[in-house]
Amino acid sequence: MAxxxxxxxxxxxxxxxxIEQRCKELAQEIEKDYEERHIQPLVVGLLKGSVPxxxxxxxxxxxxxxxxxxxxxxxQGTQSGDVRINKDLDLSSRDKNVLIVEDIVxxxxxxxxxxxxxxxxxxxxxxxxxxxxxxxxxxxxxxxDFLGFTIPDEFVVGYGLDYNQCYRNLPYIGVxxxxxxxx
Ligand code: 5GP
Numbered sequence: 001m002a003x004x005x006x007x008x009x010x011x012x013x014x015x016x017x018x019i020e021q022r023c024k025e026l027a028q029e030i031e032k033d034y035e036e037r038h039i040q041p042l043v044v045g046l047l048k049g050s051v052p053x054x055x056x057x058x059x060x061x062x063x064x065x066x067x068x069x070x071x072x073x074x075x076q077g078t079q080s081g082d083v084r085i086n087k088d089l090d091l092s093s094r095d096k097n098v099l100i101v102e103d104i105v106x107x108x109x110x111x112x113x114x115x116x117x118x119x120x121x122x123x124x125x126x127x128x129x130x131x132x133x134x135x136x137x138x139x140x141x142x143x144x145d146f147l148g149f150t151i152p153d154e155f156v157v158g159y160g161l162d163y164n165q166c167y168r169n170l171p172y173i174g175v176x177x178x179x180x181x182x183x
Contacts, residue, residue, distance in 0.1 A: 005167055006170065008167070008176055009157075009175070009177070010175050013174055013175065014172060019131075020056060022148045023057045027058075030061075039097045040065060041065055041099040041127075044069065044099065045068075045069045048168065050103050052169075053160055054067070057101065085117075097127075100127070100128045101130075103161055104130060104131065105130045109139065111128060127146070129144060130144035130148065132151050132161075134154075155175070156175055157175075158173045
């Protein structure tokens with residue numbers, strides 16, 4: 001019989017309803033910030049983990065935005081902004097106000113490098129919205145400008161987040177049963 005992925009979850013941290021509610025609030029917060037600065041964002045999702053979060057978030061924007069996606073792998077111990085681009089943007093980010101959409105900020109390395117990458121590409125302004133933040137794990141000094149939820153140092157899956165490319169399609173965020181890691 002095929003596996004049912006929800007059976008692998010030990011406990012739920014955030015339900016679909018809680019995430020939707022937070023996305024509504026975040027979209028309002030973000031729009032207010034951009035409106036006050038009289039600018040429009042180019043909303044860029046970091047593939048693949050940001051996809052469900054970005055899809056939910058942008059539904060609540062009332063003003064025009066552009067969207068695009070990028071997929072990167074970061075090298076360790078190299079210059080900041082020096083990331084390998086697996087899939088680049090379709091649109092130009094030159095002179096744009098880029099809003100990076102990230103699933104989770106952990107050590108902060110990815111975000112720091114991707115932010116620098118966009119400045120290197122000529123973006124005028126680069127801000128970050130992250131669904132989750134694990135501040136206890138931070139290794140570089142960076143934080144999201146807009147944040148969904150702060151979580152403790154636990155490995156989470158669902159709502160875009162994977163374990164071995166599985167569980168991204170769960171409509172909530174949860175913690176896996178210990179036995180899943182020992183299989
Ligand atoms: P950082 O560069 O901040 O250390 O890593 C960010 C990336 O690590 C995230 O985009 C995500 O792909 C992965 N990551 C960090 N923590 C978790 C977690 O708790 N669960 C999952 N599924 N991925 C995580």
